[in-house]
Amino acid sequence: MFEQRRGLVLSHIPLGEEYRELTVGAEGMAAARPGQFAGLKVGKALDPLLRRPLSIYHQDRGTGALHFLYRVVGQGTRLLSGLKEGDEVDFIAPLGRGFSLEGLSPNTRALLVAGGVGAAPLYFLAARLREKQVPLTFFLGGRRAADLAFRGRIAAALGEDLVIATEDGSLGRQGLVTGPLQEFLDEGPGREACRLFACGPAPMLREVARLASVGGAIPLQVSLEARMACGFGACLGCVCPASGGDAPYRRVCTEGPVFFAGEVEL
């Protein structure tokens, strides 16, 4: 059950040039599931008009406070980046269908594949998987080291379980993040135990889906992005093409943003 409310900015930390971690008070709010998101109003004015969807990066167990990790890319996120501690933010949360943790146990292995800031929902997932003692490997890719300037918290939490790749080789392995994933799948423990989770640019998702399907399919859940007007299922603006089922499209905001690979066209 989602709700609209106002929360106070508890902290707002720049991470490199382009990234910010925003923490907003949400006392008493329903516990969010990894993969769910919030719709944040980035200002009081009518321009920009729409809320900005941001994945929940983490939620504090005790206080319910919501953390967001975002990249400043345009007008809305630039305005958001001006928020100071103590400012009020209007948000709707928790929205959408999160990752399914069904069937995950200490005997399975979760493989999380993130492109850039796609790491946000997967970090939340990793935290919950750790609590359930599900072994995991987190593959994080970007074009260059600066694209991963936010990685501090993730690296500290995951240690050895984090594998980084950059296209220019300025950090971690050189090449696409799907490279080390493929090696892991070829050499690592049996595919049967693996469960894949991915969030990032479309070409990355397609490659992960390809790797998941060749040689013994691995269940794959992907978190998608779409432009949204409402974020809660009323406008039908955020659809993506469905694969299978009787409807041609699915709403990313309510039927997603997390889908099993077979439910949508990637």
Place this chain on the structure above:
Amino acid sequence: MTGKIPRPDMTVKIGSLTLENPVLTAAGCFGFGREFAEFLDLNSLGAIVVKGTTLRPRGGNPPPRLGEVPAGLLNAIGLQNPGVDRVMAEELPRLKGLKPPIIVNVAGETPEEYVETARRLALSPPAAALEVNISCPNVARGGMAFGTCPLQVETLVRAVRQVFPRTLIVKLTPNVTDIRETARAAAAGGADALSLINTLTGMAIDIEGQVPLLANVTGGLSGPALRPVAVRMVWQVAETVDIPIIGMGGIASAKDALEFLLAGASAVAIGTAGLVDPSVFGRVQAGLEAYLVHRGIPRLEEICGLARRNWKRNMPAKQVRENG
């Protein structure tokens, strides 16, 4: 005197419907109400206008369907809906028992589709009224919208009138040269009330990708950017027809709603602003009430068209003729 100021009478009449208050939902921006029930008491609304419904199910347009423009939204949803039979079987029964009347927005690609959809909805008691959206492309006539040709409007409305005995509202498109002509035609065809305006056709280009922002290329502009156009059209139509007008287009506050009422609307609908902030419905209602209380006006009805009446009183006759 310490007596309490009585609450103003907020009721409005639209056809045979009496609405408890003048704030409605705009079609396509409220689904079938289910999502908004998370945020507000549906019984607090003046009426609930549900999604555009067509005879057969429609999958809608390919994505991207949305684009944001300054203080506005471009959409090309393409009337995605489950079709009238499923709407009657699954959606309308859920809304039964609510206090506000349910108004079903109806669309089609041929006159026959409109009529058949309306005929079926006549059998569904929760559908207290129809709002006929005549902005749709008329497939039989090369895709030109029904709502742009007065003769077609009148014929279509008359045909729907014959199969739907309850309140019939016709929703006008602003994509015309003179909206007074289509307003007159709808009234002549037997409409009980008019809704205006639907979205204004627009487009935006993604300068990075160097392609149109919407997969459908063009889309409908809604939201605050649309408001001055909508207020102007309500003003013009109020002078042209005697039936009630439901005004909409960019309403995001009580102040905005008041512009429409003062221009001649009897009620207002909120679309885009509710998608962004579901609390807007309550805020607008409270703000309208406060406006009346503050001025000691006992009935909302009294302000409908008041700006017109004031303006006529103050203007030389010649100018009234030219701008009315």
